[in-house]
Amino acid sequence: DQQVKQNSPSLSVQEGRISILNCDYTNSMFDYFLWYKKYPAEGPTFLISISSIKDKNEDGRFTVFLNKSAKHLSLHIVPSQPGDSAVYFCAARSGSRLTFGEGTQLTVNP
Amino acid sequence: NAGVTQTPKFRVLKTGQSMTLLCAQDMNHEYMYWYRQDPGMGLRLIHYSVGEGTTAKGEVPDGYNVSRLKKQNFLLGLESAAPSQTSVYFCASSWAQDDALSPLHFGNGTRLTVT
Numbered sequence: 001d002q003q004v005k006q007n008s009p010s011l012s013v014q015e016g017r018i019s020i021l022n023c024d025y026t027n028s029m030f031d032y033f034l035w036y037k038k039y040p041a042e043g044p045t046f047l048i049s050i051s052s053i054k055d056k057n058e059d060g061r062f063t064v065f066l067n068k069s070a071k072h073l074s075l076h077i078v079p080s081q082p083g084d085s086a087v088y089f090c091a092a093r094s095g096s097r098l099t100f101g102e103g104t105q106l107t108v109n110p
Numbered sequence: 111n112a113g114v115t116q117t118p119k120f121r122v123l124k125t126g127q128s129m130t131l132l133c134a135q136d137m138n139h140e141y142m143y144w145y146r147q148d149p150g151m152g153l154r155l156i157h158y159s160v161g162e163g164t165t166a167k168g169e170v171p172d173g174y175n176v177s178r179l180k181k182q183n184f185l186l187g188l189e190s191a192a193p194s195q196t197s198v199y200f201c202a203s204s205w206a207q208d209d210a211l212s213p214l215h216f217g218n219g220t221r222l223t224v225t
Contacts, residue, residue, distance in 0.1 A: 004152070034213060043114070043200050043216030044153070089152065096207055097169075098214075100152035 003027045004092050006101035014109055019077040021104050023090035026071060030092035030099075035064060035075050038087040038103070047088070048075070080108045112136055116201050116217035123191040123224045131186040131220050133201030141204045142184035143168070143214065144176060146197040153200065159184055160207065191224045198222075 004025045013019045023033075031052045036044035050057040050064045050073075057064050063076045073092075077084055085108050090101045114135045123129055133142065143158040155168030159178040173195060175187045184203075188195060199220045206212035 002152075006152075009150075036214075036216075041218065043202070043218050044214075045216065046213035049213065091153075098155070100154070102150050102152045 002102075003030075004090060004099045004101040006088075006090060006104045008104050009102070010105040010107070012107045012109060013080050015082055016079045019075075019080045019084065019106055019108065021075040021077075021088050021090075021106065023073040023075075023101050024071060025073065025092050027092070027094055027099075028071070029094040032093040033064070033066060033073050034091045034093075034098075035062075036089045036091060036100075038089065044089055077106075080106075082108050082110050084108050114201055114203055114215050114217035116199075116220050118220060119218070120221050121223070123188075123222065125192060125224060127191050128187070128189050129191065129222075130188075131199055131201075131222075133184045133186070133203075133217060134182055135184075135201075135203040135215070136182065137203060137205070137215065138181070139203035139205045139215070140181070141207055141212075142178065143202040143204075144174070144184065144186045145200045145202060146170065147200060147219075148197050156186065156199075191222075193224045196222060196224045 034049040035047040037047045038044040048062045065074045087103045089103045117132045144156040145153040157176040162181040165176045177185045201217040202214040204212040
């Protein structure tokens with residue numbers, strides 16, 4: 001039972017445009033959400049997070065939106081840069097347990 | 111400051127062989143974790159440790175053992191490798207178990223193939 005799903009395995013956008021990566025979850029007990037970015041041959045690195053008591057968190061070009069009623073999380077990257085090309089994992093916490101999505105490969109074309 | 115270092119980077123095993131993956135962190139973190147990443151499955155927690163001398167089972171612990179004899183090291187063992195254990199293994203550490211306080215720091219992974 002995949003409680004955290006990233007339904008788009010891949011996404012391709014033009015440099016300078018907006019990238020929107022989506023994540024859906026089923027467990028209403030999740031109270032904290034994170035995004036990790038992973039380059040090839042490297043481990044994931046923390047990008048941005050949001051608490052369930054908020055609906056938006058910004059950090060520079062990265063904004064995470066949380067829609068609790070829809071159980072939906074999204075990551076917006078504006079403007080997208082070629083260096084943003086990576087696999088993005090969303091993750092959700094319930095208690096001490098962290099559940100990851102399958103990942104979305106983002107490709108930003110120059 | 112190396113962060114989290116995993117050895118080896120690659121390994122090929124035959125079914126039934128054993129091996130140990132080593133994870134070392136130099137950030138004085140209390141918490142350490144072993145994950146596996148498989149296509150279409152995301153990252154799944156195998157075992158974790160909340161401090162030196164402690165270990166606990168994660169989501170997919172069967173077929174693996176771990177040890178945390180020193181705070182900076184977390185070892186993952188496969189006693190009798192199976193093809194289903196072909197995966198990329200990531201070690202991670204954090205100074206708190208609360209992700210809001212301390213996101214995970216990952217190593218660069220070990221790609222293991224079991225034939």
